[in-house]
Amino acid sequence: MGLFMHCLDAEPLTLPTYSFSQPSFLRVDRRVVNVPVHCLELELFCCRCTKIMKPPEWYDVVRYHIVPPVFLVVFTVAVQYLAHVGQEETTLTWRLAASTALGNSFSWGCVGLFSLWAVFWLQVPSGLVHGPSTLFGYRPPYQDNGVLYYWASLVGFVTMQAIYPDLSSDIFSNMPELLGTLNVVALTLCALLLLKGYFRPQHPEDKHPSRPLLYEFYTGLELHPRILGVDVKQLTNCRIGMMAWQVLILAFYLAGVKRHGFSAATLVNLLLQSVFVAKFFWWETGYFSTLDIILDRAGYYICWGCLVWVPCLYTFSSYYLVAHPPIVSTTTALLIALLGLLTILLNYRVDYEKQMFRRAPGGKCDLWGKPARFIMAQYKDSSGNVQTSKLLLSGFWGYARHLNYTFELLASLAWCLPGLGLGVWPFLYFIFLTCLLVHRTFRDEEKCALKYGHHWERYCREVPLRNEYGAFQIGYRGDAATFGKILSLTQALEVYREDRNKNGTVEDTQLQAPLKPNLNKAE
Numbered sequence: 131m132g133l134f135m136h137c138l139d140a141e142p143l144t145l146p147t148y149s150f151s152q153p154s155f156l157r158v159d160r161r162v163v164n165v166p167v168h169c170l171e172l173e174l175f176c177c178r179c180t181k182i183m184k185p186p187e188w189y190d191v192v193r194y195h196i197v198p199p200v201f202l203v204v205f206t207v208a209v210q211y212l213a214h215v216g217q218e219e220t221t222l223t224w225r226l227a228a229s230t231a232l233g234n235s236f237s238w239g240c241v242g243l244f245s246l247w248a249v250f251w252l253q254v255p256s257g258l259v260h261g262p263s264t265l266f267g268y269r270p271p272y273q274d275n276g277v278l279y280y281w282a283s284l285v286g287f288v289t290m291q292a293i294y295p296d297l298s299s300d301i302f303s304n305m306p307e308l309l310g311t312l313n314v315v316a317l318t319l320c321a322l323l324l325l326k327g328y329f330r331p332q333h334p335e336d337k338h339p340s341r342p343l344l345y346e347f348y349t350g351l352e353l354h355p356r357i358l359g360v361d362v363k364q365l366t367n368c369r370i371g372m373m374a375w376q377v378l379i380l381a382f383y384l385a386g387v388k389r390h391g392f393s394a395a396t397l398v399n400l401l402l403q404s405v406f407v408a409k410f411f412w413w414e415t416g417y418f419s420t421l422d423i424i425l426d427r428a429g430y431y432i433c434w435g436c437l438v439w440v441p442c443l444y445t446f447s448s449y450y451l452v453a454h455p456p457i458v459s460t461t462t463a464l465l466i467a468l469l470g471l472l473t474i475l476l477n478y479r480v481d482y483e484k485q486m487f488r489r490a491p492g493g494k495c496d497l498w499g500k501p502a503r504f505i506m507a508q509y510k511d512s513s514g515n516v517q518t519s520k521l522l523l524s525g526f527w528g529y530a531r532h533l534n535y536t537f538e539l540l541a542s543l544a545w546c547l548p549g550l551g552l553g554v555w556p557f558l559y560f561i562f563l564t565c566l567l568v569h570r571t572f573r574d575e576e577k578c579a580l581k582y583g584h585h586w587e588r589y590c591r592e593v594p595l596r597n598e599y600g601a602f603q604i605g606y607r608g609d610a611a612t613f614g615k616i617l618s619l620t621q622a623l624e625v626y627r628e629d630r631n632k633n634g635t636v637e638d639t640q641l642q643a644p645l646k647p648n649l650n651k652a653e
């Protein structure tokens with residue numbers, strides 16, 4: 131009958147042992163999921179229907195030997211290419227790209243000053259918060275001064291702009307050099323992190339299997355490395371990457387106004403992203419519980435990504451509009467602004483509901499005017515101790531899974547829309563984010579299915595809709611890796627209602643009692 135039934139039969143045996151370590155390949159009752167390689171207790175996950183399989187050889191070859199070098203080259207080169215595409219240059223030659231790839235004195239000055247500023251704010255004595263505990267029992271400390279840092283950085287930038295009026299235009303015209311410098315800095319940091327992971331790991335007890343060198347460079351080795359007392363991921367992701375995003379779009383806006391005069395569309399593009407970035411700093415402590423921090427190690431993907439990819443691609447719509455002024459009308463711009471503000475607010479609200487609920491003692495809080503309903507989900511930590519976590523069934527999290535991604539995608543579409551009529555370039559970020567979030571939905575659901583086992587199955591049955599490809603898929607079993615049927619929203623709702631009618635609503639069902647699973651629907 132499948133994993134879910136077996137798990138219900140054998141409750142004490144079914145709690146998966148949860149580990150964030152390097153995944154291997156496992157087939158769980160016709161599902162393929164990634165699981166920790168050393169996680170032998172996983173056989174307890176569902177001892178009667180789980181069998182460990184060796185991954186197909188080609189998969190390992192692709193994952194360990196092909197993806198890292200290809201991504202390293204493609205993304206690193208793409209950054210230099212995009213930096214030139216955003217300018218007016220019509221012919222891009224290798225010679226031109228190479229001439230900017232190592233930066234110039236302006237770019238090294240900017241990157242140096244900005245990095246010191248970010249490091250300084252992580253040293254300023256302020257409130258400390260701790261992230262979730264790792265499997266080896268470490269709770270990383272973070273500086274809780276994100277909002278202050280955000281406003282201080284903006285005031286600092288505006289002051290410098292007042293003293294040096296060409297600052298923004300110079301930033302725009304030196305963007306290829308700035309990205310070249312960031313590239314050198316980020317690649318050096320990734321190499322240092324690799325050496326540190328080998329020779330001076332912060333937590334030698336954090337075991338992970340040895341992999342090909344380029345793979346380790348790409349994914350990183352350490353989960354929470356600190357250099358000179360500073361948490362590397364807070365520095366690269368939150369303080370440099372996110373603040374660079376804000377400062378760069380402001381500089382591009384000012385450079386555009388200087389060239390072409392005021393445009394409502396450009397202002398909307400700036401305002402929406404600024405609200406989004408400001409929201410990030412407001413919510414920074416929530417970010418410490420996300421996949422980037424608890425699952426991804428500090429390597430090329432996360433650190434280079436935040437130091438180079440975010441300043442390049444995430445700002446690209448604004449960058450492009452400097453040399454290619456928008457053609458959308460003021461009225462359209464206002465409508466776009468409304469769409470953007472609404473979706474940013476909704477994205478924040480979805481994240482907030484989860485954060486508020488998780489913080490409420492015993493999960494006791496009201497959502498949408500009613501007491502929150504939830505599943506008490508158990509899992510085993512790496513020491514084999516049973517832990518409890520709560521899965522929300524009310525509010526947005528009771529309506530569909532990952533609605534925060536849906537709203538974030540719509541918000542990003544909104545700030546790209548001022549570039550309507552200028553080709554595909556202004557929409558590059560939206561396209562990238564769609565791919566990133568679809569992939570992330572799979573990764574996150576694999577993680578949850580593995581962590582919570584049948585409790586996650588149950589959550590997926592209660593909340594069968596999930597965001598995917600901007601539409602919704604019925605994913606009863608949280609089986610992200612089966613790539614089930616993609617249904618349109620209407621079809622999905624029909625199946626959803628039909629199933630609810632058959633099984634009764636959650637209110638009809640005792641939440642802690644075994645559900646009658648209707649497992650094969652999604653397959």
Ligand SMILES: NC(=O)C1=CN([C@@H]2O[C@H](COP(=O)(O)OP(=O)(O)OC[C@H]3O[C@@H](n4cnc5c(N)ncnc54)[C@H](OP(=O)(O)O)[C@@H]3O)[C@@H](O)[C@H]2O)C=CC1
Nearest residue numbers: 420421477481484519520521522523527534535538574578
């Ligand atoms: N612009 C960008 O490039 C990106 C932006 N984002 C944004 O970042 C924010 C955070 O996203 P992200 O960290 O990816 O994912 P989520 O905030 O969606 O968190 C997912 C985690 O929440 C927990 N969870 C899942 N379902 C429930 C539930 N019903 N009740 C309670 N907890 C639940 C699980 O963790 P647990 O183990 O704790 O149970 C799960 O792993 C979002 O706003 C997203 O849009 C994300 C990716 C990229």
Ligand SMILES: CC(C)=CCC[C@@H](C)[C@H]1CC[C@H]2C3=CC=C4C[C@@H](O)CC[C@]4(C)[C@H]3CC[C@]12C
Nearest residue numbers: 201205367410417422430431432435436439440
């Ligand atoms: C190799 C390559 C191109 C990697 C890029 C990946 C990273 C730069 C991104 C992966 C996940 C991204 C983020 C996750 C969640 C976020 C919260 C949101 O409120 C603001 C943006 C962000 C911090 C975002 C930043 C880029 C990533 C780390």
